[in-house]
Amino acid sequence: MPHDAVIMQTLRAGGLLPPDADAVLEPLTGGVSSEVYWLETPNGPVCVKRALGKLRVAADWRAPVERSHFEVAWLRTARPLVGKGVPEVLLEDRDASLFVMTFFDPATHAVWKSELAAGRIDVAFAGRLGAMLGRIHAGCAGSSEIAEQFPTTALFEDLRLDPYLRETARRHPDLAGRLTALADRTAASRISLVHGDVSPKNILQGPEGPVLLDAECAWYGDPAFDVAFCSTHLLLKPVWKPAHTAAYLESLATFHAAYRPAVGWEPQAALETRAAELTAALLLARVDGKSPVEYLQDEADRAFVRGAARRLIAETPASLGELAQAWARALEER
């Protein structure tokens, strides 16, 4: 039964708990970079998230706790655009790198990754996610006011570009030129607000649609990164659970189809090309980068992803649809 004086003090000071009240913190599992709890308050349950300085992953990987504030800023920016599609921030204690948000009951809000793994695959849900991501990107594109709130290129470099793209470049010297150029180009782009971790483990499947959590990698840069990050997860799922291949690939196509019409800030084809390039690179990064997906342990699976991803990096299809088709063919030929 954890009790935390700093958290209690923040909750009391913010008026979420009465001055003399105490509460029990119930840990929520699944995260690697933060302490996340829920607790009962007189006005109902809330969720507390505090950033940790060291991520709980195999490699030693430190991340400045200031990222907590940028998660809050992302949530506050996205909320008016997508309503209950993201938690509402109830309170921030920036000095303590923690914030309080609305809590979504796990009884009615399953983690999408678990649903996908269990083969309970709602293709339309992926479409709602794509539309929601599109609303956020479209609503934030071309805004210097929003860009100024996210001076996080160095954080994004440390949390995303280096561990995924540059680390993979170091391990694949023959592809290093392409991967480094991709990382450099991405780092230099300032197009819209990026979530940075659109992964099924950070998405809840609720009765009112998707809820997108965990915006610690928030950055003003290339929205194609979010599309690519989520696409990568959906492309890797068939390697993990081949029985559901068709439903995963259909979910991916539905996600793309729902996202695409939101792209009004630039030609759709331009975004698609960058998303395809990033997806190919991230597929390889998820076996050979600093943060490999935990569900591909079998060396044969990893070798398959490595080979297919390397081919897609060497010759990247011009669109996500073509990339998905090439991946589907590789899966069939396995």
Ligand SMILES: Nc1ncnc2c1ncn2[C@@H]1O[C@H](COP(=O)(O)OP(=O)(O)O)[C@@H](O)[C@H]1O
């Ligand atoms: N507001 C919330 N309501 C309900 N569950 C949540 C909420 N925020 C986080 N969680 C749960 O806690 C897990 C970890 O939270 P997350 O923000 O992803 O932290 P981390 O950065 O450590 O991954 C999530 O996968 C989700 O299951």
Ligand SMILES: [Mg+2]
């Ligand atoms: Mg998470």
